[in-house]
Amino acid sequence: MKYINQATLKQTIRVRPDNSFKGTYGHITLVGGNANFGGAIIMATMAAVYSGAGLVTTLTDPANKTSIHAQLPEAMVADYHNVDTLTSSVQGADVIVIGCGLGTDAEALAVLKTVFKTVTPEQLLIIDGSAITMVATEHLSLPDARIILTPHQIEWQRLSGIKLADQSDVARNQTVRDQLNAIVVLKSHRTQVYTKDDVYENTAGTPAQATGGMGDTLAGMVGGFVAQFANKENAVAAAVYAHSAIADQLAQNQYVVLPHQIIHHIPQFMKQNEADK
Numbered sequence: 001m002k003y004i005n006q007a008t009l010k011q012t013i014r015v016r017p018d019n020s021f022k023g024t025y026g027h028i029t030l031v032g033g034n035a036n037f038g039g040a041i042i043m044a045t046m047a048a049v050y051s052g053a054g055l056v057t058t059l060t061d062p063a064n065k066t067s068i069h070a071q072l073p074e075a076m077v078a079d080y081h082n083v084d085t086l087t088s089s090v091q092g093a094d095v096i097v098i099g100c101g102l103g104t105d106a107e108a109l110a111v112l113k114t115v116f117k118t119v120t121p122e123q124l125l126i127i128d129g130s131a132i133t134m135v136a137t138e139h140l141s142l143p144d145a146r147i148i149l150t151p152h153q154i155e156w157q158r159l160s161g162i163k164l165a166d167q168s169d170v171a172r173n174q175t176v177r178d179q180l181n182a183i184v185v186l187k188s189h190r191t192q193v194y195t196k197d198d199v200y201e202n203t204a205g206t207p208a209q210a211t212g213g214m215g216d217t218l219a220g221m222v223g224g225f226v227a228q229f230a231n232k233e234n235a236v237a238a239a240v241y242a243h244s245a246i247a248d249q250l251a252q253n254q255y256v257v258l259p260h261q262i263i264h265h266i267p268q269f270m271k272q273n274e275a276d277k
């Protein structure tokens with residue numbers, strides 16, 4: 001077992017080259033947010049933008065468009081019911097994040113299948129929340145892409161068949177990871193990141209984070225980090241650590257830390273922890 005700590009950030013967050021533009025920092029397409037779970041996709045989208053992704057497009061239920069723009073004029077927003085728009089937005093992305101607030105009804109399943117059909121092997125695909133649940137319940141095969149799964153413990157139980165009580169068995173989790181051929185971020189009060197060769201444990205985090213939307217925020221941050229930083233395993237680990245370390249800082253003076261408060265602190269935190277020049 002290796003540990004994720006502040007050193008992970010310094011190894012990952014590069015100083016931005018002067019000669020760069022928005023395309024240098026990746027195009028993310030996020031897919032999620034049904035009519036009831038708009039907040040989830042707003043938090044994921046905000047987290048991606050505040051983490052520094054160059055261009056962010058969100059495909060969601062049209063009910064969420066005005067609220068997303070009210071929070072975040074930087075994001076482009078389109079209707080995920082339109083198959084042509086959904087397909088072209090996925091094709092145009094370096095990184096896709098799917099599942100935050102997507103829900104599990106027939107409409108959500110159709111959206112997920114379209115995305116799985118469209119992604120290509122060189123694209124990064126982050127699968128979170130409802131999308132993980134549907135992969136499990138609908139027995140979907142994962143597409144050929146560079147996949148990152150971000151399950152909480154019940155989502156991992158659904159997907160892996162490993163009961164929550166048995167998830168402390170690292171070797172067992174690793175065996176299922178190998179079958180899935182993905183980076184697995186197994187979220188808990190001490191989140192673990194399973195990669196092909198290693199298992200990393202987060203050393204930051206606080207119960208002040210135990211509030212709805214916290215995982216949606218992490219999914220957007222993971223998207224933002226992998227869009228920008230070359231070593232994808234380090235990028236995932238750094239996002240996991242930054243999410244919790246910001247919360248730890250805020251929790252010194254707060255009983256609970258809200259997802260949007262973490263989001264607003266991301267740019268400052270990344271500046272403080274970028275690589276030495």
Ligand SMILES: NC(=O)C1=CN([C@@H]2O[C@H](COP(=O)(O)OP(=O)(O)OC[C@H]3O[C@@H](n4cnc5c(N)ncnc54)[C@H](OP(=O)(O)O)[C@@H]3O)[C@@H](O)[C@H]2O)[C@@H](O)CC1
Pocket residue numbers: 036037038039040041099100101102103129130131133152153154155188212213214215216
């Ligand atoms: N503002 C919004 O729009 C928000 C929208 N959201 C969106 O909702 C969608 C569904 O996601 P979900 O995580 O809420 O539901 P689900 O996958 O059914 O899991 C919950 C079940 O598992 C249980 N449980 C036990 N241990 C657990 C653990 N360690 N971690 C977590 N759960 C644990 C838990 O037990 P209980 O709390 O009932 O005791 C319960 O029975 C998803 O798309 C997400 O993005 C949310 O992000 C919230 C904010």
Ligand SMILES: Nc1ncnc2c1ncn2[C@@H]1O[C@H](COP(=O)(O)OP(=O)(O)O)[C@@H](O)[C@H]1O
Pocket residue numbers: 129151152187188189190191204205206207208209210211212213214215216217218
């Ligand atoms: N007690 C805790 N200590 C540290 N981190 C926590 C704690 N409780 C929850 N978290 C973090 O909050 C997030 C919860 O994710 P998830 O259950 O997917 O939330 P949601 O779907 O509501 O956004 C994870 O990143 C998890 O590590």
Ligand SMILES: [Mg+2]
Pocket residue numbers: 128129152215216
């Ligand atoms: Mg979640």
